[in-house]
Amino acid sequence: MVSVTTWNINSVRLRMPLVEQFLTAHAPDVLCLQEIKCIEEQFPAKAFRELGYEHIAIHGQKGYHGVATVSRLPFREISRYDWQDNGEARHVGVQLTDPAHQGMVIENVYVPAGGDVPDREVNAKFGQKLDFLERMARWADKVDQPTLIVGDFNIAPLESDVWSHKQLLKVVSHTPIEVEALQRFMDAHGWTDIGREHVPAPQRYYSWWSYRNPNWQTNDKGRRLDHMWASPDLAKQATRHTILEEARNWERPSDHVPLTTEFSL
C-alpha cells in the first residue's frame, strides 16, 4: 500500500504544528505541500526527518508560492517545471525508487490563482493561468509512466465542486474558459479524477473555504480546488480517498484541507 496526501498549507513554517498533528495521526507515505512560502533553506526539514519523512524535495521561493514533497519511501527528484515561464516555484516531480512501488511518479503542482478578473486582456495573471494549463497539457501528452499529479489546481471544474454554480460562473476558479483549459489538460493524458471516482458528482465535495467568511461551516461556501489525478492504470489501483474536512477547524488553519488517496501497490 502507498498513501499520498496533498495539502495547500499556506506557509509551512507557520503551520508546522498542524502538519505534525496530521502526520502523527494519519501518517501518509508521501505528503505533497503547496504554498510553502519559503526558500529551501527555511524549510523545516529537520522536523520532517524526525517524523520519519527523510526524503524531501523542495522547490521554494521567497515569501510566495513554493511546493515541497516529503516521503517515508525513497524517491528521486526528477523535475521542476516552470509552466508559467516566469520563474515562480510551482512544481516538483519525484519518482519512487523502491521496485515494490512500480516506479510511481508523483507530480506536485500549484496552479496560479489567476487574479480577480477572468479576462486576459485586462488581467495578465488570468492569461498566465491559462498559459500554464496549456503548457501542462502539452507536457501531459507525452507522459508515458504511471503518474499521479496532485495539488492546488485553483479550478473547481464541476457544478457540484462549488457552493453555487450560477453565482460563481464569472468568478475566477469556476469560469467556463478555465474549466475548458483544465479539460484539455485532462484529455491530453486521459487522467482519472480520483476524487470524483470516490465521491461521484453531484455529491458535495469541497477542499477550500475562504478566510473571508468567518462562518465557513455554517455558510459552507466551499470549492473543490485541490485534486488528485492519476494515469488510468494507476487509478485502477486507488483503493480509498479521504477529505479531512475537520482540518479546516484546527487552530489557525490553512484555508485548504488535506486530501489522501491510498493505492494497492
Added chain:
DNA sequence: ATGGTTGTCATACAA
C-alpha cells in the same frame, strides 16, 4: 456593488 481574511515582508502583494 462592495468588502469581507490571511501570510509575508515591509507597507504592498498574492491568494
